[in-house]
Every structure is written in structure tokens, then in C-alpha cells.
Amino acid sequence: MSRERDPAVLYPDVAVHGSLAAALQAAAADQGLSLPLAVTASDPLRHATITSVVPHRHSSYVSAWHHERNWTIWGSSNDRLMICGTIKDLSALPTVIRGWAEGASLDEIRQAATFDLLTGRFEVPDNNPADVIASEWQWLLKDADHANWPQYQALIESAHGEPKLRRLYPFTSHWALSFSNTPSYPFSPPFVSIDSPRGSGDYTIREWWNGPALHHVTTAAEAIAIAVGRIPADLRRR
Numbered sequence: 001m002s003r004e005r006d007p008a009v010l011y012p013d014v015a016v017h018g019s020l021a022a023a024l025q026a027a028a029a030d031q032g033l034s035l036p037l038a039v040t041a042s043d044p045l046r047h048a049t050i051t052s053v054v055p056h057r058h059s060s061y062v063s064a065w066h067h068e069r070n071w072t073i074w075g076s077s078n079d080r081l082m083i084c085g086t087i088k089d090l091s092a093l094p095t096v097i098r099g100w101a102e103g104a105s106l107d108e109i110r111q112a113a114t115f116d117l118l119t120g121r122f123e124v125p126d127n128n129p130a131d132v133i134a135s136e137w138q139w140l141l142k143d144a145d146h147a148n149w150p151q152y153q154a155l156i157e158s159a160h161g162e163p164k165l166r167r168l169y170p171f172t173s174h175w176a177l178s179f180s181n182t183p184s185y186p187f188s189p190p191f192v193s194i195d196s197p198r199g200s201g202d203y204t205i206r207e208w209w210n211g212p213a214l215h216h217v218t219t220a221a222e223a224i225a226i227a228v229g230r231i232p233a234d235l236r237r238r
Helices: 020-030 094-101 106-112 129-145 150-160 220-229
Strands: 037-039 047-050 057-064 071-077 080-087 169-173 176-180 193-195 203-206 215-217
Touching (some): 020 037, 020 047, 020 057, 020 094, 047 094, 057 094, 071 094, 080 106, 080 129, 129 169, 150 169, 150 176, 150 220, 203 220, 215 220
Antiparallel strands (some): 037 047, 047 057, 057 071, 071 080, 169 176, 176 193, 203 215
């Protein structure tokens, strides 16, 4: 196991300013910007918190990697990750931080970013379940498109194409796809969990993740047909 590097050695330009928050504020000042950042006392050289004027944007921060020189920015809205991106150039972060903090739309933040940033979700300020579910499907489709796993992408796209499943909240555990009637944890009781093959092999259908295998099928369409057939009667009526 490699030893964790001293942050003052890995990030000497940050250490000069005394904290990551101060280093980011200095970079912002060079661009004519000011940023609402707070120092994280427990790890000042590798962590800074972002304060937003938008109340549902919270748990937002920039963190530095421990073993390699990189920074990651994270921003959540109503407990769901909206922005997440990694970059080596600290000077690329101030415009993104300002947009997130000052309430710019996700599209405006994307346009200001010079790196891949948006998760694919869209914000739901009032947290209404129907829009949260639609937002999660949008994220899952983007994630599957970037997964370099054709069988998994076929599963997600087939599930999204089925209206009876599309109105349910999709979630994964160990890449196995499941559904809930509510987007908030704890989820509704499981009725299906679908594993995708890598390369050759079958889709495996279980009632819950790591439960006993109930079916093995060769295509995503067959797996989704079985999933639809397993939707509980009370969910079918809603």
C-alpha cells in the first residue's frame, strides 16, 4: 500500500496560501471573481466548502486527491448529486464554483466548465416524486452510456422504454438494477433485481440483490418483460 503523500508537498501552491479555500479565492481574484468558500479545519489544504444562495444546493465542496495531484468538485441538490468533475488545473474551478453558488442553471454551469461536470440529473427544487424519478432516469441513462458495458446499457434503455417501470424510481446496487415506488430511502420492498452479463452470459433475475437466481435470459428485453410481470399488484393499480 502506498503511503499518503504530505499535502504540503503534493500541493505546494495551495500550501503557500494556507488552505485550499484561500488558494481558490486567490485564483478567483485573478479572474476578477470572489467566491463564498469556507476552510475545512480538519483538512484545510485538501478540502473547501462552497456556500450557495440556493437553499436546496448543499453538501457542496472541492476536495483534493491524496495520492495524485487532482481536484474534484461536488455539488448536491436536495440530497442528490448534480455536479461532479475532476480536474488538474485549479484555475478552471472558480467560474464553476461561482455559478453553482450564485444559482446559475445547470446548463449555464456546464457552458462555463472546461471539463465534464454534470451528472445528467436535473434539479427538482420542490422535490416532487415524479420529477425526481424522471431526473434519476436521466442520470441512469447517461451513466449507462458512459459505462462501456453494452449489456448494461441495453438493460437500462430497455427498462426506460417500458412505461410501467419508467414511473418507478430506478436504483442500482453492485450494478444490479432495481425499482422502488418511492424515490426516498428506505425504498419500497424489492420485487426484482437484474444483473447484466459482461461479454458472454445471461441476464440474471432475482427478487433482491444477492438473492437466489430466479431466471436466466439472454436479452435485456426478456429480462425487462420478466420484471414487468413481477410488479406487485398494488403498484400496478397506481
